[in-house]
Structure formats: C-alpha cells, structure tokens
Amino acid sequence: MAYDVDDLLHVAHLLADAAGAAIRPYFRQEGLGTENKDAVGYDPVTRADRAAERAMRSILAARRPDDGIVGEEFGTHLGSTDITWALDPIDGTRGFVAGTPTWGVLIAASTNDGPVLGVIDQPYIGERFSGAGQYAVCQGPYGTQNLKTRDTKSISDAILFTTFPEVGTVQDKAGFDAVAADVKLVRYGMDCYAYALLASGQIDLVIEAGLKAYDIQAPIGLIEAAGGIVTDWSGGSAKGGGRAVAAANPDIHALALARLAPFE
Numbered sequence: 001m002a003y004d005v006d007d008l009l010h011v012a013h014l015l016a017d018a019a020g021a022a023i024r025p026y027f028r029q030e031g032l033g034t035e036n037k038d039a040v041g042y043d044p045v046t047r048a049d050r051a052a053e054r055a056m057r058s059i060l061a062a063r064r065p066d067d068g069i070v071g072e073e074f075g076t077h078l079g080s081t082d083i084t085w086a087l088d089p090i091d092g093t094r095g096f097v098a099g100t101p102t103w104g105v106l107i108a109a110s111t112n113d114g115p116v117l118g119v120i121d122q123p124y125i126g127e128r129f130s131g132a133g134q135y136a137v138c139q140g141p142y143g144t145q146n147l148k149t150r151d152t153k154s155i156s157d158a159i160l161f162t163t164f165p166e167v168g169t170v171q172d173k174a175g176f177d178a179v180a181a182d183v184k185l186v187r188y189g190m191d192c193y194a195y196a197l198l199a200s201g202q203i204d205l206v207i208e209a210g211l212k213a214y215d216i217q218a219p220i221g222l223i224e225a226a227g228g229i230v231t232d233w234s235g236g237s238a239k240g241g242g243r244a245v246a247a248a249n250p251d252i253h254a255l256a257l258a259r260l261a262p263f264e
Contacts, residue, residue, distance in 0.1 A: 003083055005116060005132050008109045011063050012119045012130070018059055019052040019089055019105040020123030026051075027124055028099050044093045049073055052089035052105065060085060067109075072214050082111045086217040092163070092191025101125050102191040108217035114239045118221025120196045129196040131225025138200060149228040149248035150201045155255045158183040158204040161194035168209030172243065175233065175263030176207050179256050195219035195246055199226040204248045205256055209233075211241040219246060229253045233260045 026032055026048035033047040053073045060069060068079030071087040085108065090096050092103030107119040117132035127140035129147065136147040152158050160183045167176040180186045183205070190197075192215075194206045199222045206219075216238050220230040223246055230246040231238050235257055238244040245260065247253030 003081075003109075003111070003116070008083070008117055009130065009132055009135075011059070012107050012109065012117060013128075014059050014063070015056040015085075015087070015107050016105055016119055016121040016123075016128060018055040019107075020121060022051040022055045023048045023090065023105070024123055027096065032097065034097055042094070044097050045073065046090070046093060046097065048096070049090045049093060053087055056085075056087050056089065056107070070214055072212070083116075084110050086110060086115075086214040088192075088214040088218070091215060092193075095189070095191050100189075102189065102193040104192040104196070106192055106214060106218035108214075108221050110217055110221075110239065114237060115217045115221035115224075118218035118223075118225070120192050120199075120218055120222055122193065122196070127196070129199055129222055131199065131222035133225060136199060136222065136225035136227075138196075147199045147222075147226040148201050149199060149223065149226050150204055151249055152204045153249075153251045155179075155182045155252065155259075156184060158252055158255075159185045159187075159202075160205040160207065161187050161190045161197065161203055162207055163189060163191055163194070164208075165189075167207070168243070171263055172209035175260045176209075178259045178263065179205070179207060182259065192219065195223060198228060198246055198248060199223045201226075201248070204252050206246040207244070207256065207260075209243045211238075211244055213239065213241045216241055216244050219244075231257075233257070234264055 068084035
C-alpha cells in the first residue's frame, strides 16, 4: 500500500505540536507525579509522558485511524495499513525529571522495511529536527536550516556521544569503551539530543544499547535523511531496538563497527 510522505510529515508535526503543548507546563515544575517503572533500577514516568502520548494518539485516531502505533506508555495498536507510528513522548525522562533540556519527543513513521520519517522535537528549547527521504531540516531559533552529517574520516577526529556511562551490560560497556578509547571527545547523558546533533553535523557517533523500537526509529529516519547511517553493532537493522551505532558517514561507521566486532 502506497503512502504519502508529505501527509505523514504533516501529521508528524501535528503530533509534535500536541506533545509539546502537553509537556511544557510540567517541565521544571512541581507536580510531575513521577513513578518508577523499574523494580531494580530507576526508570521514571511522569504525568507529562502520559499526557503527551495521549495527545498524540488522539490525533492519530482522528487523522490516521488505520495506522499502527507502538508507544512507550500505552503499548501497541495493530493497524491495517503499511504504516506504524513509533511514539516516545519524552525520550530522556530521567533528564526531564532532573531539569536538563536533553530530552525530546520522538516520532517515527515506519513500514516493514524501517522508518520512512523521523522527528526529534525539543519543545522547551524550540528546536524541531525532521527527516524523510532527502528532506532533513531543523526549525528553531535560527529559522529553518538544512541538515547534513559530518564527513569525518578518522576515528581520532571523531566526537562520540551516549546517554549513559554504563551502556547496557558489562559486554556492552566494554564495546563502547573500545570505541571511546580512540576518539577525540566523548560526552555522556545526552538522551535523544545526541542523535539530533549527529544529524546536524555537530558530532560523529552515538553508541547505545538496551534500546526499544520507539527509542531508535525516529533517530534512524532523521539521521538517514541527513546522510548518516544507523545500524546495530553488527551492521544489521536497528529498527527493533537493542544495540545501536549511529554514524555520520560510512567511513566512521565502518571504523566504529570494527572496534565493536569483538564484543558481538
């Protein structure tokens, strides 16, 4: 079944607008209603997460009721079209709770082959990164700017970001460290904003593990549209989550995979 990417982008922007409106009244305010979803560690969810996902689902129910949905807070809705939306209302809820602006709204539309568009929206800063096909832009304080990934060729010149210092398992951490040892600069705790920076040509690599589909599908759609690559650690599809390496170009991607290979 064919799809209209322009319509998908229009709906994605409606979703981002609605999510941002639902989230902004809560950020850096009291009354978040934070709950911990993890019996062992700390995986928070707030009223803002739930309000934003409800707002997005309401729009999809009205505008594209036959599409599927995979959302962090309210699960999976099976659709009858080729399109499934992956929604993470606040990617980086830990950062949101702590007041850092590295969190964002993740929106992707995917077929069975993978994401066909991705949006990373930071409604507090007012930056929206959108990508589909050959279209990749950031709308923000400097107006609308085209996005293009960097052409860094040497691992020693690369800038590497990740969300957590501890990346998944001990084996995952060892793989990350093998790449981190050879790059120019490493920064931690960046949540989805790291992927937006990669698409913007600011950094070269993002390496993570333990992801869900709704964590990575929007970054895939955005980064591929900006000229980058996102795969799992063996070079296969990352659309289902798990381990992911996002790279600005094929050269730096290959260098990262070579260092990750012993930890597969």
